[in-house]
Amino acid sequence: MTPMRVLVIDDEASIRKLAERELAAAHRRIVTAESALAALAMADRETFDVIVADIRLPDGDGLDLLPSLWEKLPDAEIIMITGYGTVESALKAMKLGAYDYITKPFNLERLDVVLDKAYERVCLKRQNRRLLQGQKDTEAPRLVGRSEAIRRIVKLIEKVAPHDTSVLITGESGTGKDVVARNIHAMSRRAKGPFIVKNCASLQKDLLRSELFGYVKGAFTGALETREGLVSLAEGGTLFLDEIGDMPLELQGALLRLLETKKFRRVGEQQERSVDVRFVFATHRDLLAEMRAGRFHEALYHRLNVFHLHLPPLRERREDIPLLVEHLLGLLSPPAHPYRLADETLAHLMTYDWPGNVRELKNVLERCLILSESTLILPQSLPRELTGDLRTHGADQRGCLPLHEVERLHIQRALALFSGNRSDAARALGISRKTLYRKIKAYGLE
Template sequence: MAHILVVDDEKNYRTVLGQLLADEGHRVSTADNPFAALELLSREQVALILSDLKMPRMNGLEFLQRVQADFGAIPFVMLTAFATVETALETMKAGAFDYLLKPFNNQEILLVVEKALAYARLESENDALRRQLKQSVEHEILGRSPAIRRLLEDISRVAPARTSVLITGETGTGKELVARALHRASPREAGPLVTVNCAAFAETLLESELFGHERGAFTGASERKRGLLEVADGGTLFLDEIGEFPLPLQAKLLRVLQERRFRRVGGTAEIESDVRIITATHRDLREMIAAGGFREDLFYRLNVVTLQVPPLREHPEDIPLLATEFLRRFAGELGRPVADLAPPTLEALQRHGWPGNVRELQNVIERGMLFCTGNALQPEDLPEPLGTPREQAGALPWLTLGRPLPELLEEVEGELIRKALVSARGVQAQAAELLGISRSNLQYKLKKYRLE
């Protein structure tokens, strides 16, 4: 049961309330003033506070505000013998869960306590869900930019509902990751997540895949087949590239959204499916509606909530984080020792416009690691025109005028030291020999440029 704190300067009320709640199986602590209560709260966690309003030195409202400031949103029930409409409004406005009049009815007290504890449990479950969402989403949707933070906040609000979601964004932005995050942070997480790329199927095949078919429904249908709407029962169906969904099938999908039931191809039996439908597209569905290529009523059913995934060019500050993560991931998959991005490589990545978005960045890093011969990805390892052609790799093309000469010279020196270390496979004595300097001088410069 719950740990409940009773705060009242009248011993009689503390005793009665304590015994009443203890008889219900609760653990009860009491305090005769708010200062003693605050000291107890600093040592122990409580699930609910019952407090008198009128107390010397600190009244109940002041006590409530101190609790909220120091210990967060603990459900708080105010007890008073001097209730007025103004007092009640002030109490509720301050954040109290409820208030009760003295002398109180035992059943009334127990009912309010039960409601307050149920509210606390719900809040605790919501907090756990939000933490779970944060862990699961941030594991795949990487970024610290305002654009990505807004997207993560929107996902956290939408995920717990059954509401249909339309995810929009350019190709390669990570729309499927958003769909996966919505599923994993929802009450349907234990159910299946079924993904369908609508552009990958011909119309007749897509109908059979989604709705299933009965034996003999068409040539080649030698046995009954369950559709993906049945497979996804209790979970989530993600329809990627919904803009490619055939117009003749859109009415059947609309019926699924409206009635949660459908028929297999060639069948007459009604099949119910408890499935949340999430869709994604890089196309403008409103333009398709105007052109007669998409049903307006289906659009509004799918578009209850829209999540817009920003293109990479709108949050370039996330490129270093994304590139580093891809570097780490592919180092494990490819068994390569590459562990860093050379500064000019990072500059080249940040200059690029990324028309293919995050997917293009991922492919660039994977391709670069296949060609990299050292421990750091260099510009010449990147594909053209993003990287430096290998025959021009020694031209230091990232150097630009407009900066002090000493700064440019330090950048050249640092890059030459990196290249020497790569050529010498990390052996400092050989690198020093290539540079024509002593090993001690090389070690000094390694510290100077933080290349240890």
């Protein structure tokens, strides 16, 4: 996990040297500045968690410095240094929002405790903001399966997790790319740090850069305060960018620079900031084809493709289905009334092609729990496309379907494959979005 970063601002060289010598620790990095101007310049380039600032500085008052520091570092907690006769100013600083104050000469033991408590508050603020943005610090789900493909994926995760190498995870929608990403984070040295997830397909094009990198107050209309972006929220942890193939081309160059330099600029800010983040990417697209078609940055493609994990679809590892069913039913069933499948029901699941992969399997089992008359799930609880019982849909005795029914089922499976994304489904089916919308309405698939 990234050490706590502390900025000590004092014009006395002896105080700065004392701080560097006595406060530095394995979990704490100390940086010093001799003036307000030098401190602001450092805050432009680097993120600090806790700031220890003298109230009296050669080029300004410590109280006047507070707003400028918070504008640049909105999460930082500030501790004021005060001498004899300036305690009143320190109390005024606390009313303005400073965390605490210490008096000269230093009581190093007390300062050591105050620094750690201030950092706890910083971490709590960041955690709360992640929760407000829909991020959850949850335990990594288990990667379930006994197939050769899954065993190979597990071994590769174990090998790459301890390193900070960026990882690209590919595979069809619903194969569990997010599960692999969470396992990489959980097995890394960053496991105690944040795990930030963002689906690139859900990013609004005009707000994309500000959401990813953050922005400063006044950067654009509506920017009433400085905001941290997803990159800053992931400091010391992992940033998982799902569906990277859907990121607009104009932002891909900025992402490439971030990967190469570990530096970025907030929107409206001139200075670059350093960041310590591990990146994991995922996509259901063929990025090589996207690159050749001019929709994906060539240099970014090669930068992402350093360590590639491909998740095979469920239809290519059917031997994992019984274990997945057991695992999912354990998650979905009430503890007092565990559900199980009849052998005939499992046989239907084993022969189905699962265009929506593990996600579709989970949805089918959830439906079965609702429809089943008992804790033994019979084939009657399965959707029609799994049981093959199509006589009520106009099939003759040989099971031949009318053409319109084949089309309806095919569109239904395409929508499941792309998790309801109609643009992707239309592209895969080779029809326009307008035609797909018309057929969805005609077949009652809304």
